[in-house]
Amino acid sequence: MPKKIAITGIGIVSSIGMNLEETRASLLNKKHGIGKITVLDSIHKDGFVLGEIKKDHKALLELAGVDETTAYSRTALLGIIAARQAYLDANLSEKTDRKTGLVSASTVGGMDRSELYYKNFLQQEASYKEYIDTHHAGNSTEMVAHALNIKDYISTISTACSSSLNSIMFGARLIKNEVVDRVVVGGTDGLSKFTLNGFNTLMILDKSHCRPFDATRAGLNLGEGAAYLVLEDAAKARAEKKHIYGLVSGYANANDAHHQTASSSDGKGPYLAMKNAIDEAGLRPEDIDYINVHGTGTENNDLTEGVAMKRLFGDQLPDFSSTKAYTGHTLGAAGVIETIISIISLNTHTIFPNINFNNTIEEIDIKPVDEVKSVDTINHILTNSFGFGGNDSSLVISKPELT
């Protein structure tokens, strides 16, 4: 009998809340985090809106409770704050001989500091050189590992916007294969000018609030955040009477193999990711009660994802919504943030709306849930994360009492 994977701890920071409770309240109250740029020092300050965490570097240092003489990137600080919440929530600080791992995802690493000091780094006698190493994607993971004293297994994944769904998947497999007994999994990405300008050159940023799955959608809004789950063997967690938020029951990763940044018109990659994740969970498409879609709000993504969903679910498309208009697209943190939103849905029997939806996309003719909706039955949720390089991942989260 393969092990069931239980979620026993949650930590989350994003533009809609600095912990689980705040996040839940924002979701219920339709309070989104997209607005004028006030923290990131960019010439695009008045040109775009972002899902910023309204804390500057100093404020994050304080919140993270770390030694201010050590150099930290924004990505690392957000990671520490969120991972510590998850760690404490699952009582991992208690002394044990169990092997504990950390798998974190990041797309941008410490770019927020590198872009500030890069020219200083290049001088004959560099200044700010304590920040040089914070650039590495692995640095943010190691800073989290230091803060939580995790040593048995650590790794970092970077598969663009699907990164943190992949860290959940890899973490679950580490437990099933008995590499570790429990693992903190998730991702972190702080906003940087590098990312904002990069997405701007691709012309896929909406200058106003994004409108996922709407016919008039004009691009995405970037966001930032960090979120982590604690995963454990469900049987052990039950024996210890731990609170179980949900089960990671299925996952899959596939490649669209179509284009470096665009997705295919038939949605082959997304279709395979969703189908294989449902298969892995031992379920059928009709067992899925809700899909938290990737739904970035770009012309290309939403159409491809819609096509793939229709292909897999036919006329029996379950309730679905994109929550990116709440948080913005948090890149390396998106997969795990949306998994946590799905867990909240699972535990509160509430589907959170696809904010800003008004007009159905003609080609696919599907309508997301656009108001806070209470549901009687919600046992299995599918969540999607798709990224550059055709990296497509899907995860199935199930009610803990279902085995």
Added chain:
Amino acid sequence: MKQMKAYINGLGMVSPQAMGDVSNYFAKGTTDEEPMLQIEKPNYRDYIHPKQLRRMSKVVRIGMVGAKIAMEKAAIEQPDSIITATGMGCQADTEKFLNAMIDNNEGLLNPTAFIQSTHNTIGAQIALHLGNHNYNFTYVHRTFSFESALLDAMMQLSEKTANHILVGGIDEITEESWKIKTQIDYYKKKGVSASRFSDDQQPGAVAGEGSAFFMLSSEKNNTTLAVLEAVDTFFNPESQEETETRIKHFLAENELSADEVDLVLLGNNGDAVYDAIYEQLAETLFSNTPTTTFKQYCGEYDTAASFGMGLASMLLHTQQLPKDLMQNAKIDLPLKNILIYNQFRNTNHSLILLNA
């Protein structure tokens, strides 16, 4: 955990050494003239269409070449999984976009460098080239990157979700990243010839780069070079004793004592401060085990252990022990197993065990 062994059925490497078999592999070592060891450029057109080639940065090119050779050697056209490992990813494109953004004060930017700056570009380009829709992952954790990729592959073989898995380690060195990392003593400012590798007093390592791809398969066949038995990593040991204990434990899990290891490839990189860890082990745990080093032939980079594993695979396959590599180590053939032990500044430690 008992790991599923993986047969190394194909190997493709781009390194500072000439392409080809093991006898060509020690032509180029680190020198006093060059501060870094760069790859010997393959004839890219033999592997990649000129139209695609134009758009690819060096790291993507060497990744593609390594991947294609490994697949060809193993006679596998479509791997069941593609797993890449890269510490720094697409360094040159990242620098290009970053410099342009700073120099132009966020104005007038070209998207190409940004598009290709993501760490998963190499794995994605391989999938795109093959039209491969299967599992595709990229690990980016410093000197754990390649080891994470190996562990993932071995778990997939054990889960029986894949039979042929393409795994590669790829990193490129650029002038700028070298310059920046000399500032924090990660790299040496001046080169050191291979013969003086172990007694240079400048801080830091000799920088390097490379690409090494492996086709890891569930079954042995006539292309099998060696067997990947196990991989393990550990983070931030508190003492040299803990490092020794972790290595002993790893060997014990694989039913070996230190004395039963035929050869240890150590990751010495010329940084006296951290090379002391290897030197101490050679005198204690491995005092009765032949040891040698490999980074004088590839330089230091996050995924350099993949070069070490490529080298070890060839040694086990050919059963030839070139004098240059072996230095003073004395070994009785046949060579049954090789342990690769690598560490980065005493934080990321890794162990890879291969059998003949």
